Amino acid sequence: MTVFRALTIAGSDSGGGAGIQADLKTFQELGVFGMSAITAVTVQNTRGVRGVYPMTPSAVGEQIDAVGEDLGVDALKTGMLFDAAIIRETAERIAAFGWSRVVVDPVMIAKGGAELLRADAIEAMKRHLLPLAYVVTPNIPEAEALSGMTIASMADRREAARRIAAYGAKIVVIKGGHAGEDSEAGLGAGGARRGEPGERAGAGGARREEPEAGAGAGRASRVVDLLYDGRDFEELSGPRIATRHTHGTGCTFSAAITAQLALGEDVRDAVRTARDFIQAAIEGAPALNLGGGHGPTDHWAYARLRAGSTR
Numbered sequence: 001m002t003v004f005r006a007l008t009i010a011g012s013d014s015g016g017g018a019g020i021q022a023d024l025k026t027f028q029e030l031g032v033f034g035m036s037a038i039t040a041v042t043v044q045n046t047r048g049v050r051g052v053y054p055m056t057p058s059a060v061g062e063q064i065d066a067v068g069e070d071l072g073v074d075a076l077k078t079g080m081l082f083d084a085a086i087i088r089e090t091a092e093r094i095a096a097f098g099w100s101r102v103v104v105d106p107v108m109i110a111k112g113g114a115e116l117l118r119a120d121a122i123e124a125m126k127r128h129l130l131p132l133a134y135v136v137t138p139n140i141p142e143a144e145a146l147s148g149m150t151i152a153s154m155a156d157r158r159e160a161a162r163r164i165a166a167y168g169a170k171i172v173v174i175k176g177g178h179a180g181e182d183s184e185a186g187l188g189a190g191g192a193r194r195g196e197p198g199e200r201a202g203a204g205g206a207r208r209e210e211p212e213a214g215a216g217a218g219r220a221s222r223v224v225d226l227l228y229d230g231r232d233f234e235e236l237s238g239p240r241i242a243t244r245h246t247h248g249t250g251c252t253f254s255a256a257i258t259a260q261l262a263l264g265e266d267v268r269d270a271v272r273t274a275r276d277f278i279q280a281a282i283e284g285a286p287a288l289n290l291g292g293g294h295g296p297t298d299h300w301a302y303a304r305l306r307a308g309s310t311r
C-alpha cells in the first residue's frame with residue numbers, strides 16, 4: 001500500500017476551522033497522510049483572533065527537519081508564517097530538501113482583521129518563498145499586497161497575476177471569494193467558463209441558503225478564481241454561496257490542492273478538485289452552524305457528496 005504524505009507549515013487555529021486544523025482535516029478527507037510544522041498558536045474562535053503566540057524560527061525549522069528526515073513529504077503547503085524570520089527558515093528548509101510540490105497560501109489577515117503576517121514580512125515572502133512556489137493562492141487583498149497594485153477589475157487581476165508570477169511562482173491562483181467587497185463588484189460577470197466544478201458539486205442536494213448581512217448588495221452571483229500559468233489564464237467559477245460561515249475557506253482550498261498534488265494529480269486537476277471540495281464544504285457550513293461568528297466550513301461534505309448521501 002502506498003501512502004501519500006502532505007505537510008502543512010502553518011498556524012494553529014484553536015477553533016478548528018482554519019490553519020493547521022483545517023489543513024489536516026482536508027488531507028485526511030482526501031486520503032493523504034497529514035503532517036504539520038506549527039508556526040504560531042492562535043487563540044481563535046468563530047468570532048475572531050484573541051491572541052497570537054509565534055514559535056521561534058528554529059522551532060519551526062526543527063519540525064520541518066523532523067518530518068523531512070523521517071517520514072518524507074510528497075507535497076507541502078504553507079499558511080500563516082507570521083514574520084520574515086519564519087519565512088526565511090521555512091524557505092531554507094524547502095530548498096534544502098529539494099521539495100517541488102509546494103503550495104504557498106500567502107495568509108496575511110484573518111477575516112476579523114487580525115494580523116497573521118507582519119506587514120514588513122511581505123518582502124521576505126516575495127524574495128524567499130515565491131521563487132520556491134509551484135502554486136501560490138492569494139485572495140484579492142493578498143494579491144494586491146504582493147503585486148503592489150489595486151485590483152478593481154478582472155484585467156487588473158490578470159496584471160497582478162503576471163506580477164506575482166514574476167517573483168517565481170509557477171502557477172498563480174487569485175481567488176475570488178472577496179470580489180465585490182469594494183471596487184471589484186461584478187468581477188465574475190464575463191470570461192470563459194471552463195471546468196465548472198461548482199455545478200457538479202452542487203448537483204447533489206438542495207442548497208441551504210441563508211441571509212448574510214452586507215453580502216448581497218453588489219456582489220456577483222458567481223465566484224471566479226483566476227489561474228495563470230505564466231502564459232495562459234483560466235477562469236474557474238462556481239455559484240457564490242450566500243453564507244457568513246466561510247472561516248478557513250482559503251486554508252481548506254490550498255490544503256485540498258496540496259493533497260491532490262501529493263496524490264500525483266496534475267496541477268489544473270488539483271485546483272479543480274479543490275474547488276469542488278471547498279464548494280461542498282461551504283454549502284455544508286450553514287447546517288454545521290457552529291459558533292456565534294464566521295463559522296467553519298464542513299470538511300466532511302465532499303466525501304458525503306461523493307458517496308451520494310445527504311447528511
Ligand SMILES: Nc1ncnc2c1ncn2[C@@H]1O[C@H](COP(=O)(O)OP(=O)(O)OP(=O)(O)O)[C@@H](O)[C@H]1O
Nearest residue numbers: 139175176177178223240241248249250251253278
Ligand atoms: N461565498 C462563496 N461561495 C462559493 N465559493 C466561495 C465563497 N467564498 C469563497 N469561495 C471559494 O473559496 C476559496 C477560497 O477563497 P477566498 O477568497 O475566500 O479565500 P481566503 O480569503 O484566502 O479565505 P480565508 O478567509 O480563509 O483567508 C476559493 O476557491 C473561492 O472561490
Ligand SMILES: Cc1ncc(CO)c(N)n1
Nearest residue numbers: 011012013018019080110
Ligand atoms: C491560524 C490561521 N491561519 C489562517 C487563517 C486564515 O483563514 C486563520 N484565520 N487562522
